[in-house]
Amino acid sequence: MKNPKTQNQSIEIDSTEIAILETLINTDDYISGSVLAKSIGISRTTIHTKIDQLKSAGFKINAISNRGYCLEKLPKKLTPQLLFTYGKQLTKDFQLFFYPSIDSTNFEAERLFSNGAKPPFAVFTNKQTAGKGRLGRKWHSQANQNLYCSIMFSPNTQPEKLQSFTLWAGIEVCRSIKALIPTLDLKIKWPNDLYCNGKKVSGILTEARIDSDRMHTIILGLGLNINSTTKSFPEEIRSIATSLRAETNQSYDMNALSIEIIQATVRAYKKCTVSNNNESLSKAWDAFDYLKDKPISLTENGQKVSGLALGINSYGALQIKKNDGKIHTIHSGDVTLKQ
């Protein structure tokens, strides 16, 4: 988790803080300063300093003389100490980068790679100043409330292998969120947006570097509205956007969810790159298909196509039953739901 050279400074992790935090998380009761110091191999004075640093980072830690320290409350906001602690569940080669503020996590992933960072890695921020969507569209990124991350892999393989990566990522991310909130009505609007009750809760933007028929790198950028309230969305998206909090009247720990999202993306990547994936894409998609059996329209090569959405084929292309009964296959496009 070292910083490669980049104009932006990602937060360096303090391994002592992480060790203290891990011990406190795994201890139900108070733990004395001397036991804590001994178990980590540092002085009690250092424990005191580090506990103060954790407190100012948003951790609620009680200290009682003769009893020691007890972790009362974890911050829900993305907090590097917690992100890196939970990140220990990831494979050793997986790096995490955290920035208090950045233009776009996809841009930063590119820069990190150009400066020597080795995928797989993930970039997180609490604030995007130039969050982007598809086709140069803007992703509104309210500070501290939602998840903004990019996960980079270097497949170095034929591009066809990864052609359904965005779709698998959507499926796996939905599965992770549904595991946390089983009652959530979560769907995917082909190909890359997650919807709850007809409103957009997440956008996925996949960008790849391909040359001479090889895909060198692929970045999956994801914006997920977690703890924003409906009121806090800007006027222009208020009627079309939602968040997990707006849907469930509850706020969520963004740190735990961030690691779940990485694991979901890694599962999606493996689905595409390992030879023994037996799961059917179209069947898996069916469970989350927002468009299925709905009348839709889209423009393809300047021509308007309308009909009933049937689902996707095994390559991830959208199937439409046109008004004349013919089945039409769509590989890319902006789908509009007909009212």
Ligand code: ATP
């Ligand atoms: P669409 O088909 O909805 O226009 P898209 O897939 O082409 O979206 P994306 O890149 O996913 O585009 O997202 C950009 C669009 O999403 C913006 O044009 C805006 O309408 C909407 N949007 C921007 N920020 C948010 C947000 N935080 N939450 C929900 N929707 C947003």
